[in-house]
Amino acid sequence: MNMDALPGHKLVLDAPLPLDCGVELEPVTVAYQTYGTLNADRSNAILICHALTGDQFVADRHPITGKPGWWQAMVGPGKVFDTDRYFLICSNVLGGCMGTTGPADLNPATGKAWGLDFPVITIGDMVRAQVRLIDHLGIAKLFCVAGGSMGGMQVLEWAARYPSRMRACVPVATAARHSAQNIAFHEVGRQAITADPEWRDGAYANADTRPQRGLAVARMAAHITYLSEAALHRKFGRNLQRGSLTFGFDADFQVESYLRHQGISFTERFDANSYLYITRAMDYFDLAADHGGALAHAFTGTRVHFCVISFSSDWLFPTSESRAVVKALNSVAANVSFVEVDSDKGHDAFLLDEPEFHATVKGFLAGVESAT
Template identity: 70%
Template structure:
């Protein structure tokens, strides 16, 4: 698996460069971010994007939480890949999260690599990149950082917080930690705790990165190299979990890649191999290997049930938040049974909850794709919540 494209060997944009491209919020030593691990991040930077217009009473704020390899460019062109925003089908003018009506904020999560403080950044204690000296972060830490940003922006509460996968975990954490700040919440294709199987897949990815000689115990930046192959393999393995067997079969079957017969070798004979290699190679251009380690770890550690002594309903006791839980029939990474677990917890406190399971063969990734039923149900939910919030419909 050799990468011939010299452009692919370029390092991702260093955090310092990326920062110039976007709004960032700086938090100095006087307001450290206290982490679940007990450590403190003395000085942090949060990179974010906003869309739409904040109304006078600041009641139309929507926070979009991104997934493992997502970023703040939810509805605008990505500065590195040049691709459209990762959720432009959901967020934008006339979309379910209508930017003509709502003020949308999306932050790069803490530990990320698109401008927010993460392991690529300089450790103030050593003057070198953090690498593995970066403290282990959790979903709750991500949410705390987002809350800090909202505080700085003078935004007290959110009309809606939504996201899929890791984004959905943040949504649940938001609703549990700051119920009074969340009017409505849409956790999509997610769970209250990461399953054993999912931790297992993450471990495969991390081991692939760590097995790459260019990883150097996480200290690759000071050696001006990057564990490209390890990260690519991690992405390839993970990508399979985002799809469904049925969708893979429909898209690729056993079709051969640019050839008429098997080569009796280990080139990418099959289209699916070629596709996965492409996914791996393109991913490393925009993502940092250590960030991948830290963020997958945060997902593994996520266990809202344990945080509430095994009684998940207690996470939502007395909540006034309106919930819409979404799952997909072919998602085997976060199957519908996980969504039901959330719904049962919410029912147990008689919370205002809707639950839709969307028929799709596209697996976990369905939440990022064109799923008309997801859009119509969420548009209905969001519009109804907006009416209850007293937000007038867009002109």
């Protein structure tokens, strides 16, 4: 898809973006969507941060897949993020492939796609780009910053770096650092991509090809980590695709067929190099390390209201990671609420219809609104 034809808004930053790696990146475009209306005193804005393979299309039909927005269950009139009350903003992350500058875009120095010449970015860099967007929109203080998984990492980064620019935050199914296990899974995905001969050292765009097989395998491996054993069993069990075993290596089991479909359809909407860069950004995330080794230092003196949420069957970002955040917040006597929502749907629960989760966030937002 021609990215110039994407629906939604685009902001071209008027100055280079300083990155954690030391590079001053330019030009930088930030693609974003908004929902609802900004009120007169600009106090009702909520920034939504998307996950690894999400994008700015939170609550409308996806321009490539035609599917509903990834947080359609949460965002809309009368919903948790009530578009009749709040002004919602979601931008594609830096390094992404849905309109915000990333490795698939043209490098002005060469006139070709950045590929591996694109600088390695961090969660902090993504947030820095979001801050520019919020500046551009004339919003001094966000009412809330919310997001799940990698979106939750951005939420925590916001709370640690820009506490004066937000009243509340909702980090969901996330962690203050990427664990060894999570880095390991990401490495499997990256190896799958770079092992694909069509990857061509990242310069596949110049050869007008794409490492689709590698990216599909990366997605398949990652997809398993988003589900729980119980959810997989409920959905597929050992059900066969054609009623009997073929004694071959076709997709005999429904779960195989499902994963293959997930892998292939993902490649239609996602860029392989973006996947490398964004997974790397998550791996590098370690909020405690950025604050002298103690997570609590990231939040010292904070006045932000926190609502930390985890899901009981999430083994990718388990409750213990959320509790570590809560513990750090408690140790600086922050305003923190925490719920572990009972769910057997695994990490993906944050994207699904989970009434307890939705009711908690809705109540939290109302509570912060009424707090003086």
